[in-house]
Amino acid sequence: METNSKSPVSNSQFLIPNSLITYTLHLADNALILGHRDSEWCGHGPVLEQDIAITNISLDLIGQARNFYQYAAQLTGENATEDTLAYLRDAREFKNCLLAELPNGDWAVTVLRQFFFSAYQYLLYQQLQHSSDTQLAAIAEKALKEVTYHLRWSSEWVIRLGDGTSQSHQRILNAIEDLWMFTGELFKPADYEMEATSKGFGVNVETLKKDWLQNVKTVFEEATLPVPDENAWMQTGGKTGRHTEHLGFILADMQFLQRTYPGCEW
Amino acid sequence: MIHIRKYYYGDFGESGSGETTTNNKKNIAPANNTTGHDWPLWEVFIRSKQGLDHKHMGSLHAADAQMAIENARDVYTRRMEGVSIWVVESQHIHASNPDEAESLYDPANDKAYRHPTFYDLPDEVKHM
Numbered sequence: 001m002e003t004n005s006k007s008p009v010s011n012s013q014f015l016i017p018n019s020l021i022t023y024t025l026h027l028a029d030n031a032l033i034l035g036h037r038d039s040e041w042c043g044h045g046p047v048l049e050q051d052i053a054i055t056n057i058s059l060d061l062i063g064q065a066r067n068f069y070q071y072a073a074q075l076t077g078e079n080a081t082e083d084t085l086a087y088l089r090d091a092r093e094f095k096n097c098l099l100a101e102l103p104n105g106d107w108a109v110t111v112l113r114q115f116f117f118s119a120y121q122y123l124l125y126q127q128l129q130h131s132s133d134t135q136l137a138a139i140a141e142k143a144l145k146e147v148t149y150h151l152r153w154s155s156e157w158v159i160r161l162g163d164g165t166s167q168s169h170q171r172i173l174n175a176i177e178d179l180w181m182f183t184g185e186l187f188k189p190a191d192y193e194m195e196a197t198s199k200g201f202g203v204n205v206e207t208l209k210k211d212w213l214q215n216v217k218t219v220f221e222e223a224t225l226p227v228p229d230e231n232a233w234m235q236t237g238g239k240t241g242r243h244t245e246h247l248g249f250i251l252a253d254m255q256f257l258q259r260t261y262p263g264c265e266w
Numbered sequence: 267m268i269h270i271r272k273y274y275y276g277d278f279g280e281s282g283s284g285e286t287t288t289n290n291k292k293n294i295a296p297a298n299n300t301t302g303h304d305w306p307l308w309e310v311f312i313r314s315k316q317g318l319d320h321k322h323m324g325s326l327h328a329a330d331a332q333m334a335i336e337n338a339r340d341v342y343t344r345r346m347e348g349v350s351i352w353v354v355e356s357q358h359i360h361a362s363n364p365d366e367a368e369s370l371y372d373p374a375n376d377k378a379y380r381h382p383t384f385y386d387l388p389d390e391v392k393h394m
């Protein structure tokens with residue numbers, strides 16, 4: 001495509017990546033895509049107060065994404081900015097986990113997706129704040145406070161729905177059925193994550209799985225929900241750019257303005 | 267004849283005009299007769315960094331106290347307003363009757379000696 005040459009970010013940098021850039025983009029993409037999904041609730045929340053709550057979480061995540069993108073842009077050099085990284089990359093270049101891009105579904109799917117992800121992000125940032133890369137460490141330390149709240153908020157919602165009415169219980173059961181197969185990817189490291197771990201600036205996500213499962217078990221027990229088989233077959237691919245069809249629609253929505261009116265400001 | 271009756275939050279309209287029609291005898295006024303959903307109403311009190319007391323910020327709906335605190339955090343402390351939150355279900359707040367305002371408040375009008383304006387405060391005394 002000839003339009004690629006106009007992009008300030010050249011593709012080659014993403015095909016032959018510096019693992020620090022790729023790793024930072026992976027962290028940024030996770031936060032941006034889930035933040036974008038959560039933002040779709042704005043104006044549609046089940047009640048005003050929860051509309052504000054989920055939108056706050058969305059803004060927290062997009063704020064984290066900005067910090068990671070700004071750092072990745074600085075590392076990339078040339079004319080890269082946080083905006084070119086967010087708005088001018090195609091789906092195959094995004095490295096977010098599949099879980100982050102799944103549709104909102106009903107409220108049960110949204111809060112369970114948030115719970116699975118926040119429980120993961122909480123453990124991840126706890127380790128990442130000791131990263132040998134001071135910038136990543138600083139971003140993680142700042143974001144950890146936000147994520148601690150996201151985890152608490154989503155845990156309580158899972159308990160409330162699970163231990164609620166027969167309808168809310170059934171809905172969260174359906175959500176578990178839909179989302180469980182996307183949780184395995186969180187703890188299966190991509191090549192750049194393994195390189196990041198061996199170089200000391202990244203987190204070995206495999207080591208987070210035990211604590212994550214324990215957290216899920218504790219919350220599910222209180223929510224009177226069954227814990228699915230941890231060895232069940234799991235979906236993968238998002239971290240290496242092989243996404244569900246949903247990501248394309250997210251990007252079409254999110255990137256439309258910059259793609260149609262390049263450099264547009266208001 | 268003095269009419270003795272307990273009044274609750276929500277018995278009086280926003281204006282505080284106290285429309286106490288006699289056929290409006292709710293024994294316990296549920297403050298949750300709002301549209302949309304049936305979560306009860308909660309009053310939110312927030313203490314700011316500089317403040318020594320919790321101040322009434324407004325109200326919101328929540329299913330339980332925990333959710334009320336979190337909703338208050340999300341709705342009322344987004345701009346660094348607070349360091350502490352209290353919530354109380356609105357139906358537990360008893361209210362004075364605006365119709366009795368004359369007998370309740372007017373008698374204090376001409377009692378200037380109750381104001382501590384005749385004392386010199388030492389500099390050491392703070393927060394008066």
